[in-house]
Amino acid sequence: MGQAGSERGIRWPVSDRQKHRQVSFEFLGTGVSSGVPTIGCSCLTCTSSDPKDNRLRCSAALRFGDDRGEERTILFDAGPDLRQQALRAKLERVDALLFTHNHVDHTWGLDELRRFNTLMEGPVDIYASDHTLDFLRRVYGHIFDAGKNIQPSYVASVIPHRLLPLVPQELFGLTITPIPLLHGRLPVLGFRVEASHPTVAGRAGMDDLLPLAYCTDVSGIPPESWPLLEGLKTLVLGALRPRKHPTHFSIDEAVAAAERIGAKETWFIHMNHEVRHEPVDRALPGGIRLAWDGLVLPRTREEERSEGEWALGWRE
Numbered sequence: 001m002g003q004a005g006s007e008r009g010i011r012w013p014v015s016d017r018q019k020h021r022q023v024s025f026e027f028l029g030t031g032v033s034s035g036v037p038t039i040g041c042s043c044l045t046c047t048s049s050d051p052k053d054n055r056l057r058c059s060a061a062l063r064f065g066d067d068r069g070e071e072r073t074i075l076f077d078a079g080p081d082l083r084q085q086a087l088r089a090k091l092e093r094v095d096a097l098l099f100t101h102n103h104v105d106h107t108w109g110l111d112e113l114r115r116f117n118t119l120m121e122g123p124v125d126i127y128a129s130d131h132t133l134d135f136l137r138r139v140y141g142h143i144f145d146a147g148k149n150i151q152p153s154y155v156a157s158v159i160p161h162r163l164l165p166l167v168p169q170e171l172f173g174l175t176i177t178p179i180p181l182l183h184g185r186l187p188v189l190g191f192r193v194e195a196s197h198p199t200v201a202g203r204a205g206m207d208d209l210l211p212l213a214y215c216t217d218v219s220g221i222p223p224e225s226w227p228l229l230e231g232l233k234t235l236v237l238g239a240l241r242p243r244k245h246p247t248h249f250s251i252d253e254a255v256a257a258a259e260r261i262g263a264k265e266t267w268f269i270h271m272n273h274e275v276r277h278e279p280v281d282r283a284l285p286g287g288i289r290l291a292w293d294g295l296v297l298p299r300t301r302e303e304e305r306s307e308g309e310w311a312l313g314w315r316e
């Protein structure tokens with residue numbers, strides 16, 4: 001691997017590039033709960049040689065310099081692939097972990113926070129709804145009730161914070177507002193992220209990226225949430241597969257929602273193996289794309305160009 005880093009045609013970011021850019025949003029995983037390829041499947045997507053058809057479980061990292069110039073990393077969800085994702089993205093810190101909901105594919109990486117406890121010499125702040133926090137306390141008794149462990153052992157150390165829908169949270173010069181969304185009958189949270197501190201707002205790339213909304217595992221947007229989706233530069237939206245599904249937007253439903261929201265750029269995530277990257281991505285309307293693992297926003301012109309002629313100018 002060279003300075004720019006390359007793995008089967010995909011350019012992975014390196015730390016220097018992150019620091020230079022001041023802000024970056026990296027898709028750590030863009031796949032359905034079972035991941036793609038799916039175990040024991042020989043379909044065209046699962047056997048594809050296109051690296052963009054390999055999708056780990058959904059997660060993303062926002063890295064930026066805060067109002068005092070400190071490097072910060074905010075993580076969205078912590079799924080079962082977090083270790084692999086952290087190694088690939090060279091994550092060295094987690095200043096806040098925000099959970100969208102309690103499902104296993106978004107929460108079963110909590111144990112991996114141990115390494116960040118060690119690296120940062122302290123507990124990690126985690127933010128979630130009451131429903132998700134109740135789930136975490138039940139499943140991770142060894143973390144939340146460590147005093148009852150049979151002997152002292154190396155478990156993650158976290159500080160839980162309760163998120164309320166529509167109530168903004170200030171984090172390191174950013175305002176993060178939980179967006180109520182529906183995942184079938186389950187209320188889940190999306191997140192609207194915007195710079196609130198002028199220093200943070202002025203960081204290179206912020207204008208291209210924020211306001212950003214991260215909305216995964218969504219099948220319905222309640223009326224009170226639409227105002228939080230106005231004026232977005234970047235929308236990250238769950239889109240499971242071409243066919244309808246009771247708890248996720250299909251590709252067509254996600255396109256309809258994205259067109260109504262009208263963000264400058266929309267990136268779909270949480271795709272299953274019925275979605276082969278190249279043909280599905282190519283057929284999407286302008287300004288709407290399938291994300292892939294390792295994609296870093298904002299993208300440079302050069303990165304857009306290196307994708308091939310058909311993608312040229314899609315943002316214009």
Ligand SMILES: [Zn+2]
Pocket residue numbers: 032033058103105106217270
């Ligand atoms: Zn999911």
Ligand SMILES: [Zn+2]
Pocket residue numbers: 037038041042043044045046047273
């Ligand atoms: Zn398959």
Ligand SMILES: [Zn+2]
Pocket residue numbers: 101103183217
């Ligand atoms: Zn889910």
